[in-house]
Amino acid sequence: MIVYQLCCGNDHEFEAWFRDSETYTEQAESGDILCPFCGITDVRKAIMAPNIATSKRSREAPDANRAQVQARAQAQAQARAHEVAENILEAVGKLREHVEANCEDVGENFAEEARRIHYGEVEERGIYGKASDNEAEELGDEGIDFYRLPIIRRDS
Known part of the structure; x- marks a missing residue:
């Protein structure tokens, strides 16, 4: 020391x-x-x-x-x-601001829309929304890349 x-x-x-x-x-x-x-x-x-x-x-x-x-x-x-x-x-x-400004909010349909993009059923684009823990695990198991963003309270 x-x-x-x-x-x-x-x-x-x-x-x-x-x-x-x-x-x-x-x-x-x-x-x-x-x-x-x-x-x-x-x-x-x-x-x-x-x-x-x-x-x-x-x-x-x-x-x-x-x-x-x-x-x-x-x-x-x-x-x-x-x-x-x-x-x-x-x-x-x-x-979060960048994602919200540049990606589409698909809300509760995030997992379904991520699959459609991954499997080429719709045009590739940036999306964000909500997925349950179970849905997130399934997306990972299918090899679908995504990131979970923490929820931050916004100042009023």
């Missing part, structure tokens, strides 16, 4: 632990390190003083801040998870 003193673009300094220096580099380059104070990913190593042996009393001070650092790290992780979830929902929403 290695500890680095880090600094964000807003000059907030904080300490972070990494498996090794390579792990720090990977996380910094991918934007996975967030400032626990402001949440930005513009983070770099700060100037660090070497670890010098001190009295027991001065070593106890970092332990007092450990809970605070852990709370900030947890808040940072939760903020990142929330951001990732929002990005996923946005991407799925855009995919």
Whole structure:
């Protein structure tokens, strides 16, 4: 394990632990390190003083801040998870919008219409609609390619 003193673009300094220096580099380059104070990913190593042996009393001070650092790290992780979830929902929403704008809604007849297209009974085209779990399994067994899109509530 290695500890680095880090600094964000807003000059907030904080300490972070990494498996090794390579792990720090990977996380910094991918934007996975967030400032626990402001949440930005513009983070770099700060100037660090070497670890010098001190009295027991001065070593106890970092332990007092450990809970605070852990709370900030947890808040940072939760903020990142929330951001990732929002990005996923946005991407799925855009995919659904694209499908709805460019494909035909066949509603409850999705499985039947997918078969007709697959077996060449009607002209090939993009479709979307609803299929039960059983219908979806049968389509897969027949070698008919399709994708299930998650249902996302629309804001009114």
